[in-house]
Amino acid sequence: MSAPVADTRLAVLGKPIGHSKSPTLHAAAYEVLGLQWIYERHEVDESTLASFVKSRDSSWRGLSLTMPLKQTIQPHLDQVDRIGELTGAVNTVLFEWGGDTVHRSGFNTDVPGIVRALGAASVGSVRRVHVLGGGATAASAIVAASELGAESALVSVRAPERAAGLVPLAASVGLTIDLAPFDAPRDDEATELLVSTLPGGVEAPLDFSAAFRARVPLLDVAYEPWPTTLGQAWADAGGVVLGGLAMLVHQALLQVRIFVAGDPFAPLPDEESVLAAMLAAVGLAADGTPLAR
Template sequence: MRVSGETRLAVLGKPIAHSKSPQLHAAAYGVLGLPWVYERHEIDETTLAAFVKSRDTAWRGLSLTMPLKQTIQPHLDRIDRIGELTGAVNTVLLQWGGDTVHRTGFNTDVPGIVRALRAAGVTSARHAHVLGGGATAASAIVAASELGAESVRVSVRAPERAQALVPLAASVGLTIEIAEFAAPRDDDATELVVSTLPGGAEAPLAFSAGFRARVPLLDVAYEPWPTTLGRAWADAGGVVLGGLAMLVHQALLQVRIFVTGDPFAPLPNEESVLSAMLAAVGLAADGTPAPR
């Protein structure tokens, strides 16, 4: 039963103390005039089920980060098309009928990646290189297809553990190569690199300065920032986006879901909402750090 008059939301994951989601959502609901409470909770696979099942009617939704994006599915009543395609859900909408709840899962990472890249001027990429093979890598592959990619190379530590990405790539019309981290090929074909490695993890490869200057990088990590890879890209004068840009754009779609129930329904005064969210984490409209 509902125990308060508040509308409550939260981001779940482990670790979670570094999450910027509370600042982003607070900024959005401030512009929208909604006195909603958005929290963070440290939850892992062993405590997820109990947390989800114990929510009362005050709760409107949940944001999910690692390691929960692939373990939330058994607790959902429905999953959107992108969530089913990638096997990764980062958003749960709770819809109540009396004391009965219907839980719908969404993946806003895919459109978040696409929107962040487009805001930075990256509107197409025929050949992409993805670093890492987890849940966010699956989203990056689908995002690459939405940018018009024909092929994707995935670099991982253990190729045998990333084989689920092969049918995923095929389902969105991409040819895929999965290879162990090694000396990269600085080829003329690659037009986008997306690193999905955890924050603080070192990329066990190096790209030439000429390649870094030519090919845009989206590094989904944002804490700590810059990563070694992000710093190397910036030093070469290349286009580099940190994970905060993706986080803002996927969070905007989460706000759409929590407010309207539909990730495709624009918010009232959405331009101002997005501007407030970008400002809350110190970003300019193109996703790069705002001048101080």
């Protein structure tokens, strides 16, 4: 397979996509790496995904995927990594060209991105996690929780029957799981981490006590607008709160590894400087909290 060249092209796809910070993050990384690569954003939905992917030429190295494409890309790929198969969600596509033919590989960098973001905020292990929402990112949050040592998960959703697919997923990674509607009673005493996977602008239809907010770290994967109502409530209680930008940075770093070396486990040259530049580009400190302005 041919190596990427100077005019290599990349893009993030989704709908809506205008708010995406991925171009900012990737531009910062490639500048440190000395790569004059082009990273764009394109508004693509399920109906136009196949044609977009299949119409790329050999100048293209890969794609980042956001809502609503993470669970619909797989039929257009030749290979999917273990986490992508496990979660059913792929957020990264690598193009490897051999003449006029291309091999398309899919990866899920959301799971390690969650783990890395929480680790940077000194959240290294949990026994029980509470997840808000039941979509693709919720699946990644459950697998990430298992990698943090969690034994059980509570998933709050509007319609539990629509999130039934999370039950076998949790079992496959050794978690017991409870699905509950948003208005159901919650076992707050056992929870050690709250992860909200609700889209930006969607209010969490449940309340948490000030004591809970002060004790339990929150990862809210939304980042536009920020702070969310939930994130602000955590900050007001003096709790540990991470926004979606922290997760986005760490999963994007792994995407850069994939696009540069074809391997999410291969560290980049001077990776510490690359990560620092990506964090600075979106105004975050090393622990994922916003820099003082």
